[in-house]
Structures are given as structure tokens and as C-alpha cells.
Amino acid sequence: MNAITGAPEALRVENLSKRFTLHLQGGRRLPVLDRVDLAVHPGECVALVGPSGAGKSTLMRTLYGNYLAGAGRILVRHEGAMVDLATAEPRTIVALRRTTIGYVSQFLRVIPRVPTAAIVAEPARRAGMAEAGAMVAARGLLDRLNLPEALWDLPPATFSGGEQQRVNLARGFVHPYPVMLLDEPTASLDPANRDIVIGLITEAKARGAAIVGIFHDAAVREAVATRSLTVAALAVEAA
Amino acid sequence: MTPKAAHDPDYNLGYLDEQTKRMIRRALLKAVAIPGYQVPFASREMPLAYGWGTGGMQVTAAVLGPDDVLKVIDQGADDTTNAVSIRRFFARVTGVRTTERTVEATVIQTRHRIPEQALTEGQIIVYQVPQPEPLRKLEPRETETRRMHALADYGLMHVKLYEDIARHGRITLSYDYPVLVNGRYVMAPSPIPSFDNPKMHHSPALQLFGAGREKRIYAIPPYTEVRSLDFEDHPFHPWRASNCCDLCGAADSYLDEVVTDDRGGRMFVCSDTDWCADRREAGHRGRLAGHALATPRADDPA
Amino acid sequence: MSDRAILDVPILDVTGIGVRFGGLNAVKDATFSLWPGEVLAIVGESGSGKTTLLRTLAGELAPDSGQALFRTRAGEVVDIPRLAEPQRRALARTEWGFVHQNPRDGLRMAVSAGGNVGERLMAAGARHWGHIRAEAAAWLARVEIDGSRIDDPPRVFSGGMQQRLQIARVLVTEPRLVLMDEPTGGLDVSVQARLLDLIRTLVGELGIAAIIVTHDLAVARLLADRMLVMQQGRIVEAGLTDQVLDDPQHPYSQLLVSSVLQA
Numbered sequence: 001m002n003a004i005t006g007a008p009e010a011l012r013v014e015n016l017s018k019r020f021t022l023h024l025q026g027g028r029r030l031p032v033l034d035r036v037d038l039a040v041h042p043g044e045c046v047a048l049v050g051p052s053g054a055g056k057s058t059l060m061r062t063l064y065g066n067y068l069a070g071a072g073r074i075l076v077r078h079e080g081a082m083v084d085l086a087t088a089e090p091r092t093i094v095a096l097r098r099t100t101i102g103y104v105s106q107f108l109r110v111i112p113r114v115p116t117a118a119i120v121a122e123p124a125r126r127a128g129m130a131e132a133g134a135m136v137a138a139r140g141l142l143d144r145l146n147l148p149e150a151l152w153d154l155p156p157a158t159f160s161g162g163e164q165q166r167v168n169l170a171r172g173f174v175h176p177y178p179v180m181l182l183d184e185p186t187a188s189l190d191p192a193n194r195d196i197v198i199g200l201i202t203e204a205k206a207r208g209a210a211i212v213g214i215f216h217d218a219a220v221r222e223a224v225a226t227r228s229l230t231v232a233a234l235a236v237e238a239a
Numbered sequence: 240m241t242p243k244a245a246h247d248p249d250y251n252l253g254y255l256d257e258q259t260k261r262m263i264r265r266a267l268l269k270a271v272a273i274p275g276y277q278v279p280f281a282s283r284e285m286p287l288a289y290g291w292g293t294g295g296m297q298v299t300a301a302v303l304g305p306d307d308v309l310k311v312i313d314q315g316a317d318d319t320t321n322a323v324s325i326r327r328f329f330a331r332v333t334g335v336r337t338t339e340r341t342v343e344a345t346v347i348q349t350r351h352r353i354p355e356q357a358l359t360e361g362q363i364i365v366y367q368v369p370q371p372e373p374l375r376k377l378e379p380r381e382t383e384t385r386r387m388h389a390l391a392d393y394g395l396m397h398v399k400l401y402e403d404i405a406r407h408g409r410i411t412l413s414y415d416y417p418v419l420v421n422g423r424y425v426m427a428p429s430p431i432p433s434f435d436n437p438k439m440h441h442s443p444a445l446q447l448f449g450a451g452r453e454k455r456i457y458a459i460p461p462y463t464e465v466r467s468l469d470f471e472d473h474p475f476h477p478w479r480a481s482n483c484c485d486l487c488g489a490a491d492s493y494l495d496e497v498v499t500d501d502r503g504g505r506m507f508v509c510s511d512t513d514w515c516a517d518r519r520e521a522g523h524r525g526r527l528a529g530h531a532l533a534t535p536r537a538d539d540p541a
Numbered sequence: 542m543s544d545r546a547i548l549d550v551p552i553l554d555v556t557g558i559g560v561r562f563g564g565l566n567a568v569k570d571a572t573f574s575l576w577p578g579e580v581l582a583i584v585g586e587s588g589s590g591k592t593t594l595l596r597t598l599a600g601e602l603a604p605d606s607g608q609a610l611f612r613t614r615a616g617e618v619v620d621i622p623r624l625a626e627p628q629r630r631a632l633a634r635t636e637w638g639f640v641h642q643n644p645r646d647g648l649r650m651a652v653s654a655g656g657n658v659g660e661r662l663m664a665a666g667a668r669h670w671g672h673i674r675a676e677a678a679a680w681l682a683r684v685e686i687d688g689s690r691i692d693d694p695p696r697v698f699s700g701g702m703q704q705r706l707q708i709a710r711v712l713v714t715e716p717r718l719v720l721m722d723e724p725t726g727g728l729d730v731s732v733q734a735r736l737l738d739l740i741r742t743l744v745g746e747l748g749i750a751a752i753i754v755t756h757d758l759a760v761a762r763l764l765a766d767r768m769l770v771m772q773q774g775r776i777v778e779a780g781l782t783d784q785v786l787d788d789p790q791h792p793y794s795q796l797l798v799s800s801v802l803q804a
Contacts, residue, residue: 023792024799065781067788090767090781091576111741111763112734390627394634394664398649398656401663404670405655405692470670 008077010210011063011179013038016072016086018055018062031234032058035072038229042178042208045201047215047225054233056214060181063212064103065093076100076179099127102177104185108156108164116159117142117152120170127175134174141170145196161188173200180204182213186220198223240308240343246334253300254332259283263301263456267447270458275420276388277371282454292325292350293451295367299348302363302447303329308336310344315352315493315510322350339513351414353435355492355514358444360461366429368450371457373417373427393425396468404473413478419466420459434477434493439465482507485527487518506530550612552577552718552750553598558607560593560774567593569774571607577717578748582765582782584755584797590774591754595720597622598752599639600629611636614717634664638711642723644703647710648695654681654706655691661714680709684739701732705739712743719744721753725760737763758801762786770794 016038019031032055040046048056061067063074069086076085078100085093097103102123110119120138125131142152145166151159156167165188172180182201186194194217201224204211215221221228246252253260259281266280285293303309309329313322317339325348326337338344341356348365358364374384377395387393396417403410416433420426428439429448439446439459446459459465467475480494485506492514494507506527509515519528551574560568568590575581583591596602598609600621609621613636624632633639641647648657658677659667667673678688684705686698695703704724711719724740725733741764744751755761761768761782768785770778770793778791789795 020788021790023795061787066783068780068784068790090779090784091579093781094579094766109762111738113738386626390630392630392664394660397663397668398652398660401659401670401673402653402656405653405674470673471668472671 007042007208009039009041010077011038011040011212012073012075012082013063014073014075016059016062016069016074018058018067018070033062033070033231034234036231038212040179040210040212042210043205044226045205045211045213045224047213047221047228048231049221049228050231051233054231056231057183059231060103060183060212060214064101064181065097066103099175100177101179101181102172102175103181103183104168104172105183106165106168106187108168110156112157113155115153116147116156116167119156120167120174123171124174129175137174138170141174142166144200145170146193162190162193165189166193169197169200173204176204176207176209178209180209180211180213182211182215184214184216186215186217194220240336240338240340241330243305243336244330244334247331250332252333253303254286254328255283255297255300259297260301263297266456267298267301267458270447270456271445271460273424274459274463275418275424275426275457277455277457279454280456282451285451286328287324289452290369291321292348292367294449294453294456295348295350295365295451296325296328296449297451298365298447298449298456299329299346300333302365303333303335303346305333305335307345308338308343309333310338310341310347310513311349312347312352312354312511312513313350314495315354316512318512340517341511341513349431351430351432352493352510353431353438355509355511356517357438358442360443362444364444364446366431366446366448368427368429368448368453368455370415371427371448371450371453371455373415373425388424391423393419396425397470400468400470400473404470410469410473410476416475417468419468421463422466425468426457426459432478432493433467433475434479436465436467436475437477441465480507483525484509484515484518485525486530487515487523487528488525489515489518489523550577551575552612554608554610555598556608556610558594558597558604558609560590560597560602560604566774568597568604571776573769573776573779575718575750575752577750579767580744580751580753580765582753582755582761582768583771584758584761584768585771586756586797588773589771591771592722593774594771595722595752595754599637599720600624600633611718634661635714636717638714638716638719640704640707640711640719640721640724642726644695644700644707647707648703650696651694653692653694654686654698657695657706657710658713661710665714676713677709680713681706683743684709685735699732700728701736704728704736708736708740708743712747712749715747715749717750719749719751721751723755723757724753725755725757733760740764758786758798770797 013036016033016036018033019029022028050056058067062069065085074085075082076096078096117138120142121134124134124137147163147166156164169185186197198220263280266278270278283297285296311322311326313319330337341354346363350367372384374387377399378384400410403412414432415427415430416436418426418428441462443461445461448457469475482494483490484492484494486508489509492509495510496505496507498505553575556572558568558571571594585591597604604622610618611621612618655674655677658680659673662673662676678691681688681691686702686705695706725736753764765782768782769776772793778785778794785794786798789798
């Protein structure tokens with residue numbers, strides 16, 4: 001399909017399981033992922049599908065190291081080698097996130113008081129781009145996402161949901177991560193901006209990004225996904 | 240010079256008992272061995288109050304021998320009450336010769352001055368010290384100041400000088416100006432004017448410091464490096480009034496300003512009375528030569 | 542977090558540190574490493590031993606067991622608790638910094654802002670007044686204190702300004718490891734945000750390794766790459782900051798995270 005032919009996979013998930021143990025509820029166990037397998041090549045976009053609460057977001061967060069993997073491997077191509085994120089040292093994960101894995105969540109969580117443009121530029125700077133170049137890239141993306149220029153120098157705390165979402169998207173696309181995780185990137189957007197995001201994702205695929213995403217909007221999914229992976233809900237185990 | 244005499248038999252030689260003098264001498268030896276280091280000693284009660292030179296007197300009592308010639312100055316003057324009392328005291332309890340002439344003296348006890356006449360080998364100068372700890376005003380904890388000395392952790396001392404320059408554009412500290420002795424210990428030179436600081440550097444005389452109330456003795460052996468603390472771009476500058484002595488005309492001595500009436504009249508005179516008298520005897524004349532204050536020197540009748 | 546590449550040699554290797562106060566085990570078997578450019582948060586409630594651990598790492602408290610190996614700029618490895626006092630002080634002036642919760646503990650309240658910042662430079666041997674003052678002025682600007690306040694003593698400053706001054710005073714000698722004890726504690730929320738932003742920017746620009754003790758999980762989330770959760774003197778959980786906060790494993794961590802009001 002759209003995958004860049006012959007390129008080795010950028011992300012390979014093997015036998016990934018995850019369950020939560022709720023110690024405050026008498027040690028109740030909540031299994032969410034059971035032996036998930038997934039391989040994503042550069043240029044592919046895999047859409048996670050399944051009912052609400054099936055564990056799509058949990059899988060995304062586990063792939064980012066935000067949730068701790070229970071069993072299995074999460075192999076990510078980082079600087080030429082496959083690194084197992086499930087067992088990596090925290091500082092290795094920090095390095096992976098700096099240059100290799102990008103994540104766009106539904107919620108913007110940033111330090112208060114920092115202007116929007118600086119927030120967007122930060123991932124590029126941390127990935128090694130010079131301050132000036134990072135700011136140019138940040139402003140270009142904010143402009144493309146139709147965030148009014150008057151807002152660029154303000155902190156995003158008081159922005160609307162749609163504006164915050166676009167700040168988040170700009171932040172996620174400012175550095176060309178080889179692996180991108182998109183958790184409902186178009187949730188609060190109007191149709192015009194939604195199309196712009198489709199364009200961003202299509203360009204990312206074209207440059208060879210391996211993408212895993214949750215797209216509730218069927219039209220977006222149709223436009224960007226190269227294939228789907230169904231995530232099924234698991235039963236709650238007794239303590 | 241007064242003649243040698245027998246000491247008052249009601250007192251031990253030098254007022255202090257022999258054990259105490261030995262104790263003080265041991266402290267002095269240690270102080271000489273570690274230039275600038277404050278040696279604690281068991282300061283005794285003296286027949287005058289703390290703050291009147293009890294530390295200096297105990298050091299003087301411990302070093303005076305029968306052949307010594309004692310000079311005592313207070314702010315450079317031999318004829319002020321405090322200087323006269325101390326000189327009489329030692330004449331009585333030791334019987335040593337006393338003098339007002341710097342060149343004749345073998346032991347000089349001083350409060351707040353170093354004589355203008357350069358000191359020579361074999362002379363001992365004993366400073367009366369009110370506050371031996373140069374870091375005291377910056378760091379009130381004795382435990383901490385001792386540790387700072389032990390570790391030569393003297394950044395704080397420069398903070399004080401930094402503040403002075405920040406506030407006034409220059410270092411305005413004009414007396415008790417801290418010095419670094421032998422490249423190791425920061426030391427309070429007692430409240431001598433900063434004008435006198437250079438005289439401490441490589442002095443041929445032995446310099447001893449006694450603080451009676453604070454119970455500390457310290458010393459600078461002859462020919463020891465004594466550097467006044469400063470900054471590269473704000474070097475140490477000894478301060479003196481830019482006038483000449485109105486009695487002897489000296490342009491390079493440290494001057495006292497004397498108010499002569501209630502209509503703004505004033506004069507500048509050498510703070511070192513012996514130096515000024517010598518110069519006048521040698522024929523030097525100042526602006527107010529012949530003034531009532533310029534009475535000739537009279538040896539103390541004690 | 543640092544812009545620089547994470548180097549492969551830890552700047553600090555802590556192994557089995559234990560501190561007892563009488564019969565109380567204030568810190569038990571603390572073990573972790575810190576790499577250059579990394580920010581580590583230590584969280585836990587009052588009495589969990591986090592400040593005791595921090596003071597041990599600063600060499601202010603002697604542990605009953607364990608070692609804390611620090612790699613100096615010159616590449617020498619020293620065991621902090623076993624350093625002789627002169628060496629400890631020399632390192633504390635040049636290689637480490639300690640930011641106290643209460644700025645009064647870290648500043649000289651009667652000395653001017655410039656003098657406070659300059660003190661570490663002078664202690665490290667700087668003797669050119671003009672250079673010291675220029676450096677102090679540059680640091681006041683970096684911590685957003687107006688240059689016209691350089692000769693004012695910190696006692697006339699607001700709490701937030703005092704804390705920023707303390708940070709300037711610590712960072713002026715560009716230490717490689719900064720230890721912070723509740724640096725935003727006792728400040729208004731609006732002032733906290735400014736300070737957090739400042740700490741994050743400076744730590745990032747200078748590539749400093751930092752350990753921040755805090756009971757405020759939001760502070761940990763915004764500043765730290767990694768965190769340790771302490772309970773009754775033990776490290777009960779360690780990991781990536783957002784992982785520990787969003788997917789805590791230990792019962793105590795889960796309690797701690799669930800006890801925070803969501804803003």
C-alpha cells in the first residue's frame with residue numbers, strides 16, 4: 001500500500017499485555033491488553049479501532065512509555081537500532097521521545113506562563129534544532145493550523161478546546177519524528193482545520209513516518225489510515 | 240628616658256604571677272609560629288576595665304624584661320590619659336625605663352596606631368585589640384568563623400569590600416582594614432588607620448596582638464608578608480587627610496583633625512606626637528607653629 | 542531536561558544510603574543514579590525522608606551506611622559523605638548548588654543582591670570587582686530581577702524575587718549538580734509558575750543535573766524527567782515522571798497520585 005517498500009519496520013510490538021492493579025480497590029486487576037502484536041513500517045498509518053474503553057488509548061500510552069508495559073516487547077527503531085521500550089531505562093525513553101517518538105494527546109499539559117510559540121518550538125529545540133529555526137518552524141505550523149497570530153505570544157491556558165488542540169498538534173508535528181502516535185488529533189476541530197491535519201498526516205507518511213492513531217472521525221480515518229487494528233475489550237479479573 | 244628603678248615589692252614583677260606570664264608566653268610562641276592565627280588564652284583580670292587595653296597589657300607584662308625600654312601610645316600620642324596610666328603602671332610594677340621616643344623603645348604598646356618612625360629589628364610592638372575576629376560583623380557564629388579560618392573560606396570577607404565599592408564607588412573602610420597574613424589567615428589589624436597597614440608588611444619588628452575581653456592573642460613575626468585585601472580593579476589605597484601638619488608641616492604623616500574653637504576653627508596635627516616633636520626640633524615649621532598646642536615635649540614625671 | 546545529549550556516565554551514583562535518627566530509620570537503602578542534564582524529582586509526604594536524603598547528598602548529613610559517588614568536572618570520583626570538610630566546601634562552591642525552600646536559609650539578607658550573587662564567585666577566587674559585578678548583573682537579568690535592584694538587600698524583595706535571587710546565587714558558578722528542597726514551597730501559585738518556568742529554562746540551557754525534592758506532584762510533572770517516590774524512608778517506586786504519575790505501580794504511589802486535587 002502506502003508503505004515505503006522494503007524499509008524495515010519502525011515499530012514492532014510483540015505479545016504486549018497490560019493490566020492495571022488497583023491497590024486502592026483491594027488489589028482489583030483490570031486487564032486491558034492481551035498479547036497485542038503490531039508492526040508498523042515507515043510510511044504506514046495504522047488506525048486503532050474498537051469500542052470505547054477497549055484499551056486503544058492504553059495501547060497508545062504504553063507505546064509511548066507513559067504506561068508501563070506488563071509483558072511483551074515494544075521495539076522502536078532508534079538511531080539505527082531496535083530498542084525495547086518495554087524494558088528500557090527511563091533515560092533511554094527520554095532520549096527516544098526527544099528524537100524518535102512523537103505523541104499528540106487530546107490534552108495540552110504545559111508549564112504555565114510560557115508563550116504558545118515557545119511551547120510549540122520546544123520539541124524541535126530539544127531534538128537539536130537551533131532556537132531561531134525552531135521558532136520559524138513553530139510559527140509556520142501555527143499559521144498553517146489557523147491559530148490567530150495574536151495568540152502566539154500568549155500562554156495557551158485560556159485558549160478554547162479547539163485552539164489548545166491545534167497548539168498540541170503543532171507541537172507534535174514541529175519535529176519530523178520517525179514514529180508518531182496520534183490520539184484523536186482532530187477531536188475538537190472544525191472541518192477546515194480537520195482537513196489541514198489530514199494534510200499534515202499525509203505529509204508525515206510521505207516523508208516516512210510510521211504512524212499509529214486513534215481517529216474517531218471516520219472521514220479522517222478513511223483519508224489517512226493504511227490499515228486498521230482492532231482492539232478488543234477484556235474482562236475484569238477478580239483480585 | 241626615665242631611669243631604671245626597682246619595681247613595687249608589693250607586686251610580682253610585671254603584676255601578673257609567673258605561671259600566668261608563662262601561659263601567655265606559650266600562647267605567644269604559638270601565635271608567632273602560626274602568623275595571623277588567633278590563639279585562645281586565659282585572659283586575666285587587670286586593674287582596669289576591659290576595653291582599656293587589658294589584652295595589650297597582659298602581652299606587655301609577659302614580654303617585658305628588666306632591660307627593656309617601654310613606650311605606650313594611644314592614637315599615636317604618648318601624653319593621653321590612657322597612655323600615661325599604662326606607662327606609669329608598668330614603671331611601678333616592673334621598674335623598667337620608659338620613653339616617648341620610638342627609636343629608644345624596645346617594647347611599644349599601642350592603641351590604634353603604628354609609629355611613623357620605621358620600626359627596627361629587636362623592637363616589639365604590642366597592639367591593644369578590641370575585636371580580634373575580622374569576620375565577626377559578617378558571620379556572628381564563632382563556630383562558623385573558626386571553620387572559615389580553618390578552611391581559608393574567605394569569600395565573605397570580599398563580599399564586605401564588594402558592598403563598600405557598590406555603595407560608595409570605592410573601599411571606604413579606613414581603619415581595622417583586614418589583611419591576609421603570610422598568604423594564609425585573614426586578620427584584623429586592630430583599629431589602626433588603613434594608612435598604617437603598609438607598615439605591617441615585612442616589618443623588621445615583632446608584632447603582637449592582645450584582646451583581653453575576647454581572650455585571643457595573635458602575632459606577625461618579623462619580615463612576614465601582610466597584604467591588605469582588595470580587588471584587582473580597586474586596589475588597596477591607604478587613606479590620610481590631604482593636609483599638612485599645622486605644627487611641623489609634615490605632608491606624609493597620619494593627621495588628627497582638632498577643632499580649636501566654636502566658630503569652625505580647626506587644625507591638622509600629626510597623630511604621632513613623638514614624630515611631630517622630632518620634626519619641630521629639627522626645625523620644621525607648619526602653618527600654626529607656635530600655637531598653644533605645640534608645647535614642647537616634657538618627659539612624664541612618673 | 543537538557544538539550545544536550547545524555548552522556549553515558551552518571552554524575553551521581555547513590556548506593557544503599559541509610560540514615561538513622563536514634564531508633565528511626567529516616568532513609569533506608571536509597572539507591573539510584575543521576576546522569577548529566579537529568580532532572581530527578583523526589584516526592585513523598587512530610588517525614589518520608591526525602592529532605593534527609595537530599596541533605597545527605599549535599600554532604601550536610603553523614604549517613605550510617607552506603608555511598609554517594611559524585612563525578613567531578615575533572616573526572617575524579619568522590620564519595621560525598623566521606624569527603625574531608627575543605628574538599629566538600631570547595632565542591633559545594635563550584636560543582637554543586639543547594640536551593641533552600643526558605644530563601645532566608647540560602648541568602649544573606651543584609652547583603653545586596655549583587656553581593657549575594659557575587660559571593661560564590663569571590664569564594665571561588667574572583668578578585669576583579671568590575672567582572673564580578675557584571676556577572677551578577679547578567680544573572681539578575683536571567684532570573685528576571687530588574688538591574689536597578691542590584692544594590693538592594695533581599696530583605697526588601699518579595700518572596701518570589703528572593704527565591705529567584707537564591708537561584709541566581711547558586712547557578713552563577715555554573716554548578717553541575719543542583720539540589721533543590723521544595724523550591725516553590727511557600728510561594729503564591731502565580732509566582733510558582735514563573736519560578737518553575739525559570740528553573741526549567743535555566744536547567745535546560747546549562748545542562749545541569751538537578752534533584753528536586755517536592756511534595757507537589759504538579760511541580761514534579763513539569764520539571765522532572767524521572768522521579769522517585771519515598772515512603773517511610775524507602776524509595777518505593779522509581780521511573781519516568783509521567784509514567785509514575787499516570788500509571789503508578791506501588792500502592793503508596795497510587796494513593797499519593799489519587800490524593801491530589803485535579804485542577
